[in-house]
Amino acid sequence: MAETMQGLKRSHMVGELSAANMGEIVVVTGWVNSRRDHGGLIFVDLRDRTGLAQLVFSPEVDKDAFAKAERVRGEFVLAAVGEVRRRSAETVNPKLPTGEIEVYVTELRILNRAKTPPFYIEEDVDENIRLRYRYLDLRRPDMQRSLILRHKVAKAARDFLDRQGFLEIETPMLTKSTPEGARDYLVPSRVNPGKFYALPQSPQIFKQILMVAGMDKYFQIVRCFRDEDLRADRQPEFTQIDMEISFVDVEDVLNLMEEMVGFTFKEAAGIDIETPFPRFTYREAMDRYGSDKPDLRFGLELRDFTGMMANSDFKVFAAVAASGGQVKGINAKGCAHFSRKEIDDLTQFASIYGAKGLAYIVVNEEGLKSPILKFFKDEEIEAILHKFEAEPGDLLFFVADKPSVVAAALGALRIELAKKKNLIDPDVFKFAWVVDFPLVEYDDEERRWVAIHHPFTAPLDEDLKYMDTDPGRVRAKAYDMVLNGIELGGGSIRIHRRDVQQKMFDLLGHSEEEANEKFGFMLEAFEYGTPPHGGIAFGLDRMIMLMAKRDTIRDVIAFPKTQSATDLMTQAPSEVTPRQLQELHIKLNVAKTKK
């Protein structure tokens, strides 16, 4: 039934055909997007990754081809030989790039049949079905564009870095489990019973050792693995553009990366971006936006009322202000018309982030409306309105809590309000740097200091002196690149001195033996002449998602996993045979549940 391509060679991709090919005999191949049978005349839209073109079958042109075309169905794979002809003026299809021409087929070969697909290729269907039949989903022009863009982004970044003298060097996928950070994916070693490799969360240690090795500038477009719960922008395996550079400080990295990102966006997607990017210290970003990844596409900045509330008669606010908490607010411009239900929903929304309440004041032409008004003196109300720059029509929100809750709740509320009020221009790209992150934070559960970035991050020179006395005050030479409220990449200048690294491990509560066991090879390497160095890694998937204006990185990854980390097409992960387990010296201890 199926025919071969013998004696035929594709001459054109279908999307390339145009009036310039008029009169040529062409050989095209592809899938049947649709077939329109008019009885005495059959049209077939043939699709490949470059687009669609119309094939015409007429008994007057070729009887055999016409007869075969009657048996053709959706998604059949065809090769067609025919003449490119210009369409008459009234039959031109302006919706199709190739709509000025059509191919009069003189020979048709049905290279393969296809089952009726579960969904029409260009229709939007449930993601369940898309992932199960990913090969059909990937035939959709949108998905093809995503993967083509992905290729272009990777190539542009690679070209840029190559020109800057970077070397692309591979690092191991089977590596050593690290004690800090995300959960590792573990791989049992057959030849070393009871021992495990870990898949890399990032090539962090190897790239730093490459600096010790004198490679000077390293990069890699590399898969990384983290065994944590998934989100729209988080997959268990994802791709980073990973870099490390010797003999640089913060400024050098930021400048070079702005250049790289600018080049990549322009080259891959034709998007012009403004440099330099605005820079925020971590503190400033948290104060103004309640987030270390501020979305700068709209205003709605946070205002601080903590000082003002300390002496107020509103005990809820005063108590929080007096006990190290914060009272902050957002002016929801033009939201005074919100219903009680809408405000309740927003209160519910804020509670997700731990806020115990959401106080509000409605500002109208007739005056103010609020359940908390009665607690404030006239001059206090005056001061609040002044600080909010409130005008009639505004709705003022407050959250009072410990600083982390205030930031989380108001930071999220800010974005929610922007969405609700349609303040976000989808065509705009707002980059920013966030710098001077804290080096460490205290983990109440583990009852120790933990690294905000990772334990190799260098402290700011001027803060080094607080490492022993006041670790929470030490700022790091760490930086994140943020785009439209999403963390695109992050990195730091690293510690290159053995003594400072030791001090860091001490601070994190790793004993010398522990540090030696986990990182001894690295500490040893650092004793053989380590250059000052720093680096950064970009989330390639997120970068492409933002360029392609998608809501999830699943749409820019060929074979992504579901939220429960399964692959609906291959059914991974799956059980393995007892023999496989035996060879790996593994005994399962899994509660008998579903089959």
Place this chain on the structure above:
RNA sequence: GGAGCUGUGGUGUAGAGGCCUAACAUGCCUGCCUGUCACGCAGGAGAUCGCGAGUUCGAAUCUCGUCAGCUCCGCCA
């Protein structure tokens, strides 16, 4: 670990206690059709409403559980 949303012919949806012997569109099959462009016209097949319990005289519809997908919190150095 937790919260929320969704699940109805192949696909996308409607139906929200009896009107359901489950509707519409599209796809699929058969026939007709020489200018369509996701062609059109006529006819046909196709669903025990994710799964399991329960409430009820009666459940696609209400309750509980469970499975799957999605969004989010925690987590993600």
